[in-house]
């Protein structure tokens with residue numbers, strides 16, 4: 220069982236593409252404990268929390284107390300318990316990284332590479348690249364396999380590949396990117412074409428390091444390649460079941476982008492999940508998107524991400540055109556990379572995917 224806990228809507232930064240409506244709202248300990256009790260009440264042996272914000276490290280003391288409480292509950296159950304936490308990194312320090320080691324918290328860093336100073340700014344509009352430098356060292360020393368996540372906006376799209384390369388050279392072996400999906404982000408045909416070209420540059424970069432001692436794993440590609448070669452969907456969604464999202468006040472929604480949308484409210488941590496509502500939402504999510512039926516990329520595309528569809532089109536089955544274009548561009552570049560690696564019989568590729 221997995222829950223995403225939205226610990227706060229507050230943040231210490233003001234990134235140019237942020238869609239979060241910042242407020243001082245924070246989850247309290249009583250709510251966190253109730254979420255924990257609810258999760259363990261299902262009796263699963265493998266449990267996990269994604270600790271989300273805003274900026275989750277603003278709730279550090281809550282994280283310390285929640286993870287201590289969950290560890291006790293888990294000990295009684297004899298199960299596996301893990302956490303994922305995505306942070307902007309400003310508040311990372313040795314003490315928190317020690318806690319992360321002790322409590323099995325996997326940290327992902329949001330960092331925009333060469334665009335950090337332009338896109339990820341503080342409340343006074345100052346860039347954060349310099350402040351993040353020592354934090355990157357601290358993080359990679361403790362978690363050398365940590366993921367760096369960057370966000371690309373149409374105005375700077377032509378710097379995506381060099382930013383991925385910067386993050387790789389800075390020590391991150393696992394890098395991922397997402398495009399700014401706000402409705403008014405400004406993607407058009409020209410910027411989409413540039414994005415497609417950037418993906419091909421990233422494929423070149425990944426190929427160049429593929430068989431090295433420290434390969435670059437650009438996760439957008441690795442998931443698409445594995446989905447094709449292992450003949451499976453690139454993500455398994457199970458909306459509302461796999462990873463319900465819990466708001467700071469304890470209300471439960473099917474996934475992140477449905478937060479505070481009362482139409483999708485599934486219960487709260489004190490009274491539990493309304494199983495009938497959960498089932499209805501899940502079954503609704505299984506219906507095919509009309510525009511995707513028959514598309515050869517259907518199985519490897521994130522067109523069924525109800526979260527994204529609903530937040531951009533108001534309908535969980537209507538894929539925003541920008542999402543369709545982006546998926547096509549990613550898959551095209553990933554396939555070209557896989558074909559080249561196969562052709563040259565890359566040892567690492569062949570050992571993963573055989574003949």
Ligand code: SF4
Pocket residue numbers: 230231232233234236237238239272273274307329
């Ligand atoms: S780190 Fe940036 S993107 Fe994330 S919540 Fe804060 S302002 Fe928004």
Ligand code: SF4
Pocket residue numbers: 510511514515516517518520521522538542543544546547
């Ligand atoms: S590429 Fe476009 S049409 Fe094809 S499955 Fe994805 S969103 Fe649907």
Ligand code: SF4
Pocket residue numbers: 454455456457458461462474475523524525526527
């Ligand atoms: S709705 Fe989207 S983000 Fe949520 S679990 Fe499904 S695929 Fe993932």
